[in-house]
Each structure stands twice: as C-alpha cells, then as structure tokens.
Amino acid sequence: MTKTTTWHEEREMGMSSRTKRRLVAAAGVAALSAGLTVVLGAGTAGAASDSVTWNDGSTKFTRTVSNTTPNEGDVITVSTKFERTAIPGEYIYAVKDLHPTCLTYVDGSAKVNGSVRGLESQGADFARVQGSSVEWPVGALINGKPHTFEFSYRVGADCARGVALTSAMHYSGSLGSGEYNNKGPSITVAKNTTTTALAAVPGAQVGKSVTLSATVTGGAEGNPVDFYDGPAKVGSGQLNASGVATFAWSPSTAGVRSVQAKFAGTPFANGSESGVQSVSVAEADVPTTTTATVPPSALTGTAVNLTAKVEPGIASGTVQFKDGDTNIGAPVPVTAGTAQVSHTFASAGTHPITAAFTGVGFVSSASEPQLVSVTDPDLKTTTTVTAPSAAQTGAAATLSASVSPKPTGGTVQFKDGATAIGGPIAVVDGAATLDHAFTSVGSHRITATYSGAAGFEPSTSPPQSVSVTDPVVSPRGTVTLLSVPGEAKSGVVTDLWATVRTSAGVAVDGGTVQFRDGGADLGAPIAVTDGVVRLPHTFSGVGAHAISAVFSGVSSLDGSTAVTRMVNVTAPAPTDADTATALTVPAGAASGSTVRLWASVVSSGPVDGTVQFFDGDTPIGEAVELVDGVATRDHAFTTSGAHRITAVYSGAAGLKGSSSDVRVVEITSTETAPGGTTGTGSLAGLPSFGS
Known part of the structure; x- marks a missing residue:
C-alpha cells in the first residue's frame, strides 16, 4: 500500500520515538521516579488504586494498578489505556504486560475493552495478548478509539514486603513497537497481619x-x-x-x-x-523410696506374700509388683506406707521381683529387684495312651501318649504287651508319639510308661487294644486314555486331556499325569482328580507332534502309559475359513445302554480333522476323525441325571476350530429310556459359507 509523504513522515517519527523509548526507560529512571513520587505518595497508605500517564509521540498511555499496597493472596488488576488523536492513526498488534515473578497471572483474567481475551503467550514474568492487524485501531481516519488492556494477578507469599515492585508494558503496532519499563505505578506488598x-x-x-x-x-x-x-x-x-x-x-x-x-x-x-x-x-512432688521384701524361695503352685515399704509413711498411692517385665496382678493401694500381695508362681526358676510406687503429690519410685528361687514340687502324673482301634500289618500306625501335668523332661516307653516298641521317646510339651508297623495279626495291648523327671513322678497308662489284620489285596492295574485333537494351531492354546481308570473301570483319584511331546515333557506333572487331567498347551512349532501321557501310579495302583497320538500342528492364518459344529444326541436313555453321539462340521469347503466329545468337562473317549465332515461315538452313560454334551472340532490347515452348542441327555436308572425326540442337534440353521 502506498502512503502519502505526510503519513510516511509521521510513521517514521513514530518509529523513531518508540526506538528512543527503550533508551529513555533505562536512562531516565531517576527523573521518572521523582515524577512518580508525587503521584503515588497519596495512594500507598489507603491501599487504593493508582495511575500514571505519559505521552510518546502522539500516543497517550494511562497505566492503572487497582491496588498498589496489596496483601499476600490479594488479586490486583493492571490496565493500560491507549489513546491517539493525531494523524496518522495506529493499529495495535500485541500488548505484553510484564510483572514481578512473585505475582501469578489469574487464568482467564485478560480483557480488552472489558471483554475477556485469551492469552497469546505467557511466562513467569509476562502475559501477552495479540490481535489481528486491523482489530485494535487508535487515532483519527481509521475509526480508531481508545483501547484498554487488563491483566489480573494474585499476590504470592514470596513477594518482598515494603519494597516498591516495578512493572512494565511492551507493545507492537503498525507504527513500530514500544517498551515502557519502570513507568509505574509501583506495587508495594504489605506485611502480613498476625x-x-x-x-x-x-x-x-x-x-x-x-x-x-x-x-x-x-x-x-x-x-x-x-x-x-x-x-x-x-x-x-x-x-x-x-x-x-x-x-x-x-x-x-x-x-x-x-x-x-x-x-x-x-x-x-x-x-x-x-x-x-x-x-x-504447683509445688514439686515429695520424693519417695520403695523397698521390696520377698521370700528367698518358693514352690510352684504355693502362694507366698510379696511386700513393699514406701517412705515417707504418709505417701499415698499404689504399688505395682512385677516379675521381671510382667505385672503381678493389679496395682495394690499403699496403707500406712505398706502394700502387700499374695502370689503363686507358675514356673520354676529365678524370678526377679520389683515394686513400683505411683502417687499424686509424690515422686514415683521403684525398688531394686529381689530374687526368688522357685522350684517345682514332685507332682503325681497321669499318662494316657492313644492308638487306633484297628490297623493292618505292614502299615504304619501312630501311637501317642500324653502326660499330665505337662512335665519338664522325661521319656515315654511304648509297649506291646510286655515287649518294648522301639526305644524311649522324649516328652515334648507333655506329649510323645511313635509310628509303628505291626508284624502280626491279632489283638495287641498297647501301653505307655512315663519315666518321670525332676519334680514329676513316673506313671503308666491303662492298655489300649489294637485289632491288627492283614491288608486286603486290591487290583493294581490302570488304563490311561489320551484325548487330543488330530489338528491344532501353533500359538493357540489347545487342551490335551487324559483319563485314568482302574482295570475295573473306576475313575482314579490321586497320582499325576505327565504329558509329553515326543521325548520332551510338556510342563510339570498334573494331579489326577476324579480320573481326569487337563493340560492347556500352546504348540510353538508346526508339523506332526507325537503326544503321550504317563500316569505315575499311587500306593495301591500301578502306573500306565497312554497310546501315543499324533497332532498335526499348522500355523493359523487370516485366511483360515470359519467352521460350524452341530451336535445331535438322544433326548434320553437308560443308564448303561449305548447311545450314539453324532457331530457334523461344515465350512465353505471340505473339512478334515477331529472332534472331541465332552460330558461336561470330561472327555468322552478319544478324539474322532471326521469322515465326510461327520464324527460319531457310541457311548454308555453309567450315572443317571442330566448330562451336558458338547462336541469340539479341532480345526485343520486353512480351517478354524469350532464348538457345538450344549445338548442335554437325560439318563434314567431304569432299563427303559424316556420318550422324546432325538434331533436336538440337527444341521438346520447352520451358517452358509462362500467359496
């Protein structure tokens, strides 16, 4: 844009003037301070607002502080008013208000002409607003008018007190920029009132x-x-x-x-x-002395008197007797300078007895420890033997004896009739135990004889009869069946199942099963519960995996190893096709009768792999290979009631696994199966798959 010569000269003069402002602010502080003294002097005492006005070129500036003598925590508002009547006018671009760092800008307090204005930038000692190039005009010919810029601050605890704190204002405009330092009004923070x-x-x-x-x-x-x-x-x-x-x-x-x-x-x-x-x-408490008197010896279980003497005899209060750090009863009142308690020691040994006096108006005092040698009297004892009423030859049976009152030492000798069973057993906390395996059948009369110890007399228990028989020999054979899918995906958890039965078909409870992949163990052995073991396993490599399961056996049953089953592991892919598994079971059957479980797996193309049938969480037999998408298993339920049957498809290369809905088979204890239909797992409603 081209300006006239007059405007150009005025703009040059304005910029020159603003350049000089920075020099005047530094060089004219003394003269400026003298000029401000008159203006500020009247305002500091009354904590009122104060203003200062100055001209720079044709622009008039009025700077006002709402409270020049604030207190800690007060909020003060600093405003600068811009006025210009000369030609040319000026557009104000930005105003930067500088403040002491102990003042904190109040968020949202910036205003221009009374309207809230967001900050363009902010620092520890300044807050700045910025407008568009034509938003804030001052002066004639450009519809200019005065503009007032306000900023509010909270007075911090770290502000110096009684010291004039200066502030400043910088701005930039179409005629140049100005930096007005130390123009005032100054801010003097008052000391806190306490x-x-x-x-x-x-x-x-x-x-x-x-x-x-x-x-x-x-x-x-x-x-x-x-x-x-x-x-x-x-x-x-x-x-x-x-x-x-x-x-x-x-x-x-x-x-x-x-x-x-x-x-x-x-x-x-x-x-x-x-x-x-x-x-x-109050006056100081009267000093006291306390002396304890005790017998030199005592017997456990027999009461003795413990006495304390408090001087002066006028002292009133209580005495707490102690055995070491343990209080003996409650505090005892002092009467005529004396306190006494009757005490029965419960344990033998040397007991340090003290007496501690406490009173009102008297200084507390404590006696020196006095030793009492406590011994146990010889006590009659009673010995009781405990033995099982029946036992088997070769199996350990626990014999125990208790001695009352509990002695401190001694031994117990167990006997079978007149024959000692092993050697003497030390009595600990009044008891002695011995594990003994009988070698002959018949009735055995067991007694326990306590040897006695210092302070305790010997005693013998009444006899306890034990009927000993040979153990019943049970079948030891077991069968371990491995239920694993024929197909699995690498990186995906696959359940490996094993069931353990006796040769008679009874579920085994106890022992462990170790799953193996080839010759390598898969994890740690897993405890067998109700004949079933489950191992969630993630195959890390693709290919054929030879899975086996080894039952450890228990004391009455031999171990067994399942037939090795192959699991073909393939890598899952985003292109693996979805599958759906449908299950058909009879509505009901009689316990012991054989029924057929039928599962069908469908997808967008041919399917292969295996299906594992489950009764609740228990696998029914081994996994069944799909033939033309169908797997069947004939199964006889041995328990009556509702059986929740599911079929789980293993998936295969290019195919995802799937599970059927739960189907319920009601098994009755009669030979005749209840009526009803069987098609609860029909293929109707299965999803369709695209090619």
Missing part, C-alpha cells in the same frame, strides 16, 4: 515439664515464637505447617505465673503477642 494465641496451660508443677503451645495466624512455617514467664524469656519454638509452635517448660518456682507468647515478626509478617495467661504452678 495474631498470636496461647493455649491453656493445665497441670503445671515445679520440676515437671509442661507444653506451652502458641498458634500464630499470618506467620510461616519455621518462624520463631518466644515464650515468657513474666519479663523472663523461658524458651522458643518454631511454627509448624499448621502455624503452631511449642516449648517444653519446666517451672522452677511454685505460685501464679504470668505466661505469654510473642511473635517478633519477620520481613514478611508483622509481630504480635498473645494475652497474658495466669498459670498456677
């Missing part, structure tokens, strides 16, 4: 420590508070985060004392004093 309150001081006594506590509002953590007894300073404490200072005071003189707390003030807060509190200080 109050000091002294808490009540109860129970003061000569020679005893009592806490003096003062609360100061307006102070800061770590500020000192002095405590006085009349004109004498007795000590100091520092304010904590709650504004409380304490001091442990030990008065040296009885009577009414004048106690006061004084906060001396800091560079940030004015001082304050609490009211004077009259505190009654």
Whole structure:
C-alpha cells in the first residue's frame, strides 16, 4: 500500500520515538521516579488504586494498578489505556504486560475493552495478548478509539514486603513497537497481619515439664515464637505447617505465673503477642523410696506374700509388683506406707521381683529387684495312651501318649504287651508319639510308661487294644486314555486331556499325569482328580507332534502309559475359513445302554480333522476323525441325571476350530429310556459359507 509523504513522515517519527523509548526507560529512571513520587505518595497508605500517564509521540498511555499496597493472596488488576488523536492513526498488534515473578497471572483474567481475551503467550514474568492487524485501531481516519488492556494477578507469599515492585508494558503496532519499563505505578506488598494465641496451660508443677503451645495466624512455617514467664524469656519454638509452635517448660518456682507468647515478626509478617495467661504452678512432688521384701524361695503352685515399704509413711498411692517385665496382678493401694500381695508362681526358676510406687503429690519410685528361687514340687502324673482301634500289618500306625501335668523332661516307653516298641521317646510339651508297623495279626495291648523327671513322678497308662489284620489285596492295574485333537494351531492354546481308570473301570483319584511331546515333557506333572487331567498347551512349532501321557501310579495302583497320538500342528492364518459344529444326541436313555453321539462340521469347503466329545468337562473317549465332515461315538452313560454334551472340532490347515452348542441327555436308572425326540442337534440353521 502506498502512503502519502505526510503519513510516511509521521510513521517514521513514530518509529523513531518508540526506538528512543527503550533508551529513555533505562536512562531516565531517576527523573521518572521523582515524577512518580508525587503521584503515588497519596495512594500507598489507603491501599487504593493508582495511575500514571505519559505521552510518546502522539500516543497517550494511562497505566492503572487497582491496588498498589496489596496483601499476600490479594488479586490486583493492571490496565493500560491507549489513546491517539493525531494523524496518522495506529493499529495495535500485541500488548505484553510484564510483572514481578512473585505475582501469578489469574487464568482467564485478560480483557480488552472489558471483554475477556485469551492469552497469546505467557511466562513467569509476562502475559501477552495479540490481535489481528486491523482489530485494535487508535487515532483519527481509521475509526480508531481508545483501547484498554487488563491483566489480573494474585499476590504470592514470596513477594518482598515494603519494597516498591516495578512493572512494565511492551507493545507492537503498525507504527513500530514500544517498551515502557519502570513507568509505574509501583506495587508495594504489605506485611502480613498476625495474631498470636496461647493455649491453656493445665497441670503445671515445679520440676515437671509442661507444653506451652502458641498458634500464630499470618506467620510461616519455621518462624520463631518466644515464650515468657513474666519479663523472663523461658524458651522458643518454631511454627509448624499448621502455624503452631511449642516449648517444653519446666517451672522452677511454685505460685501464679504470668505466661505469654510473642511473635517478633519477620520481613514478611508483622509481630504480635498473645494475652497474658495466669498459670498456677504447683509445688514439686515429695520424693519417695520403695523397698521390696520377698521370700528367698518358693514352690510352684504355693502362694507366698510379696511386700513393699514406701517412705515417707504418709505417701499415698499404689504399688505395682512385677516379675521381671510382667505385672503381678493389679496395682495394690499403699496403707500406712505398706502394700502387700499374695502370689503363686507358675514356673520354676529365678524370678526377679520389683515394686513400683505411683502417687499424686509424690515422686514415683521403684525398688531394686529381689530374687526368688522357685522350684517345682514332685507332682503325681497321669499318662494316657492313644492308638487306633484297628490297623493292618505292614502299615504304619501312630501311637501317642500324653502326660499330665505337662512335665519338664522325661521319656515315654511304648509297649506291646510286655515287649518294648522301639526305644524311649522324649516328652515334648507333655506329649510323645511313635509310628509303628505291626508284624502280626491279632489283638495287641498297647501301653505307655512315663519315666518321670525332676519334680514329676513316673506313671503308666491303662492298655489300649489294637485289632491288627492283614491288608486286603486290591487290583493294581490302570488304563490311561489320551484325548487330543488330530489338528491344532501353533500359538493357540489347545487342551490335551487324559483319563485314568482302574482295570475295573473306576475313575482314579490321586497320582499325576505327565504329558509329553515326543521325548520332551510338556510342563510339570498334573494331579489326577476324579480320573481326569487337563493340560492347556500352546504348540510353538508346526508339523506332526507325537503326544503321550504317563500316569505315575499311587500306593495301591500301578502306573500306565497312554497310546501315543499324533497332532498335526499348522500355523493359523487370516485366511483360515470359519467352521460350524452341530451336535445331535438322544433326548434320553437308560443308564448303561449305548447311545450314539453324532457331530457334523461344515465350512465353505471340505473339512478334515477331529472332534472331541465332552460330558461336561470330561472327555468322552478319544478324539474322532471326521469322515465326510461327520464324527460319531457310541457311548454308555453309567450315572443317571442330566448330562451336558458338547462336541469340539479341532480345526485343520486353512480351517478354524469350532464348538457345538450344549445338548442335554437325560439318563434314567431304569432299563427303559424316556420318550422324546432325538434331533436336538440337527444341521438346520447352520451358517452358509462362500467359496
């Protein structure tokens, strides 16, 4: 855009003037301060707003601070008004308000001509707003008008007090930029007003420590508070985060004392004093001495007297007798300087007895330990033997004996009739036990004889009869059946199942099964529960995997190994086709009768792989190979009730696995199956698959 010569000259003059502003701000501080003294002098005492006005070229600036003497926490508003009447006018582009770093900009407080304006940028010591190139015109011929820019700040605790804090304003416009430092008005933060309150001081006594506590509002953590007894300073404490200072005071003189707390003030807060509190200080407690008298020896179970003597005889209070660190009963009142308790020792040994006196108006005292040698009297004992009523030859049976009262030492000798069973067994906590395997059948009379120990007499139990028979020989054979899918996917969890039965077909409970892949163990052995073991396994490599399962056996059953089954593992792919599995079962059948379970697997193309039938969580036999998409298994249910049957398809190369819905077969205990239809698992409603 081309301007006239007059406008061009005015713009040059304006830019030259603003360039000089930076120099004037630095060189003319003294003259400026002198000029501001008159303006600010009247405003500081009343904590009122203050303004300063200056001209630069043809632009008039008016800068106002809403409160030039704020307190900590106050919010003040700083505004700058731009006015220009000369030609040419000027467009204001941006205004940057600079403030002391102890002031914090109040979010959302920036305004232009009274309307809220978001900040363009912000720092620790400035807040800046920016407009468009034609948004804020001042001066004639461009429809200009005065513009006022406001920023609000909160006064921080770290502001210096009683010190004039300067602020500044920078701006940029179409005629250049201006930086006006130290123009004022200055801000002087007032010291905090404080109050000091002294808490009540109860129970003061000569020679005893009592806490003096003062609360100061307006102070800061770590500020000192002095405590006085009349004109004498007795000590100091520092304010904590709650504004409380304490001091442990030990008065040296009885009577009414004048106690006061004084906060001396800091560079940030004015001082304050609490009211004077009259505190009654009681005389010091009377010193005492306590002596314990005890018998030199005693027997467990027999009461003896323990006595304490407290001097002076006028002392009133109680005595707590102790055996080491353990209280002997409750505190005993002192009568005519004496306290006594009757005590029965429960254990032998050396017992250190002390007596501790506590009273009101008297200093507490404790005796020196007095030793009592306690021994046990010889006690009659009773021995009881416990043995199983029946046992089998060759199997360990536990024989136990208890001795009452519990002795400290001694042994028990178990006997079968007149024959000792093993050697003596030490008595621990009043009991002795022995595991014994009988070698002959018949009735065996078992007794236990306690040897006796220091303070305890020997004793023999009444006999306990044990009927011993030979163990019944049970069949030891087992059969382990492995149920694994013929196909699996690498990286996908595949369940491997094993069922363990006795030769008679009874489910085995106990022992473990170790699954193996070739010659390598798959994980740790798994406990057999109700004849079933499940291993969730993830194949890591593709190809044929030879899976086997080995049952460990238990004490009454031999181990067995399942026939090895091959699992073909293929890698899953995004192109693997979905499958659907349908299950058909009879509605009901009689227990023991054979029924046919029928599963069909469909997909968008031919399917192969295996189907595993399940009764609840128990596999029914081994996995069945699909033939033309169909797998069947003939099965006889041995228990009556509702059986929840499912069929799980293994998947195969290019095919995803799938599971059927649950079908229920009601098994009755009669030979005649209940009526009903069988088609609950028909293929009707299966999803269709594209080519």
